[in-house]
Amino acid sequence: MPQRTIEVCYSPMLYPVYKSSESIVVVIDVLRATSAICTAFLYGAKKIIPVATVDEAFDYKQRGFLVGAERDAIKLEGFDFGNSPFHFMDEKIKGQTLVLTTTNGTQAIEAAKNAYKVVIGAFVNITVLCKWLSEQQRDIVLLCSGWKDRFNLEDSLFAGAVADELNKLEQPFKLGDSALAAMYLYQLGKADPDKFLLRSSHKERLAKLGLKEDIKYCLSFDKTPVLPVLEKGALVLMDQ
């Protein structure tokens, strides 16, 4: 069997050059969409329908769904949640189907939807994610949501954490240049991710909005031992 590969795609705009219907795609939007999605499943959400536009989200809201909607780091008025993991730590989501639209993360899920499998990754579920990835005989694309198609530091750091973990396996993956770079960044930043991200643009943006607790939570390992996977257009918990 050929050696499995890992590539990091640093922007949804670049996804066409990495895409393959045979690969697993991990969608990453550490600050905060994918951290929030994992948290929602931890609190009992049954299903999350990611939608790309606010109009679609509004349609679902009209039909009685619980809907999260965020743009530019701010919760949109008239919706139930924004993009903060803390919004989803709520009894009312138990057993419910939620709908979510965010600036970057839900766009990345949309871009990757035809991959072999699309799963959700964040520091808060990194161990369960890496364990599952290590057991699959598939090439992996770590898809960073970035910020409006730009490279961002926190998603790259997380992609590097995954590459670093999978690089330790007995049957290691072949790391493409993109994955090597992310792994090196993680090795540099892992002792103090918060400090490593000090000058990052989105951390700055969130801190200005008073969201330091969000950042702290989103940079914590293994708060949520769940692995969300895309099935027929909706995220559900993977049967493991």
Add this chain to the structure above:
Amino acid sequence: MPQRTIEVCYSPMLYPVYKSSESIVVVIDVLRATSAICTAFLYGAKKIIPVATVDEAFDYKQRGFLVGAERDAIKLEGFDFGNSPFHFMDEKIKGQTLVLTTTNGTQAIEAAKNAYKVVIGAFVNITVLCKWLSEQQRDIVLLCSGWKDRFNLEDSLFAGAVADELNKLEQPFKLGDSALAAMYLYQLGKADPDKFLLRSSHKERLAKLGLKEDIKYCLSFDKTPVLPVLEKGALVLMDQ
């Protein structure tokens, strides 16, 4: 005056999100197009016309120009040069207008052509490049040519070297996330760039083709104190 910014664009495909008609773009294809271009000017080339397709290159060849043409790291038959800097260490190019098409670098030049200025960067001209950049009151985009629109390690390393140098100025630039990541990579790799690139895909590709001397030359600092700039569709030496 607002603080000048530096962003690294890791693929020509991403350039639309970083582009601005007011910015300076540094086109980077360290292994080997931009290293070769600098070398050609050192050896007296008067002008280099970058073209995107082999067909265009062939037209120029028919009309009597000296033409370089490379695809997938190999010189195309029937042309005067490939993409190796050593091909351009030749008396016959003195005073001549050359034409060049390469897998990645000339595509990046084409993508950036409407920027305020497009200049050519490589380790072999890094000092003259950084000095000139530091004197301009402009935002900077460091455009990595990558490999067929994929991220590559050597162009990122060089972008990081430039960001690192400009970050030391008294009036420092604001580094975007992309530039911070590249700078961190460079700080990690600068003690031994050759070792840092050991697992990189293109270095592997060139080494297989017996091009280790090319790699060594292309990773050397300041072999060519020239600064090529795009003027009316052709590269010329900048008046300094």
